[in-house]
Amino acid sequence: MKKFIKDYWLLFTIAGLVIALDQISKAIVRANIPYGGSWMPVDWLSPVFRFVYIDNTGAAFGLFKSGGLIFAILAVIIAIIIMIYYPQIPKTEKLTRIAVALQMGGALGNLVDRIFIGSVTDFISVGSFPVFNIADSSITIGVGLLILSLWLDERRTKKNTEKLDRLDLGDAELPEENS
Numbered sequence: 001m002k003k004f005i006k007d008y009w010l011l012f013t014i015a016g017l018v019i020a021l022d023q024i025s026k027a028i029v030r031a032n033i034p035y036g037g038s039w040m041p042v043d044w045l046s047p048v049f050r051f052v053y054i055d056n057t058g059a060a061f062g063l064f065k066s067g068g069l070i071f072a073i074l075a076v077i078i079a080i081i082i083m084i085y086y087p088q089i090p091k092t093e094k095l096t097r098i099a100v101a102l103q104m105g106g107a108l109g110n111l112v113d114r115i116f117i118g119s120v121t122d123f124i125s126v127g128s129f130p131v132f133n134i135a136d137s138s139i140t141i142g143v144g145l146l147i148l149s150l151w152l153d154e155r156r157t158k159k160n161t162e163k164l165d166r167l168d169l170g171d172a173e174l175p176e177e178n179s
Contacts, residue, residue: 007087011101018105022134023112026121029053038125049126055119056131075111079104095149102142109135
C-alpha cells in the first residue's frame with residue numbers, strides 16, 4: 001500500500017483538486033445563473049469576459065456536439081491509460097507528471113457531469129471563444145505542459161548527446177600509448 005501511495009500521490013492530489021474545483025464551480029454556476037443566462041460582477045468586462053450557463057454534449061470547447069457517450073468512454077480509457085503509464089514516468093520528470101495529472105483530472109471532472117447530469121456544464125466565456133470550464137482548461141494546460149516537457153527533454157537529450165560526442169572526439173584525438 002505504501003508503494004501505491006508513493007507512486008500515485010501526486011497524480012491523485014492534482015487530479016482530485018481539479019475535479020473538486022471543477023465540480024464546485026459548476027455547482028455554483030448551476031445554482032446561481034439561470035440556464036442560458038450570464039453574470040459578470042464588473043460590467044465593463046462583460047463584452048470580453050463573463051460567466052454563462054450552458055450545457056455541452058460534445059467535447060471540450062463545444063466541439064463534436066452530441067458525442068457525450070463517446071467522450072465518456074474516452075475519459076474512462078484515458079484515465080486507465082494514465083493510471084497504468086503514470087508509475088513509469090520517472091519521478092524526476094515532475095512537469096510530465098503534473099501534465100498527465102491535470103489531463104486526468106479534467107477528463108474525470110467532465111466525466112462526472114456526463115454520468116450524473118447527462119451533459120457537461122460550461123460557464124467561462126472569453127470573447128468569441130467557445131464557452132468552457134475548469135476541466136477543459138485543465139486538459140488544455142496539461143497538454144501544453146506535456147508538450148513543453150517533451151520539448152525540454154528533447155533539448156536536454158540533444159545537449160547531453162553533443163557533450164558525449166565532444167568527449168568522444170577528444171578521446172579519439174589522444175595518441176595511442178606504445179607498449
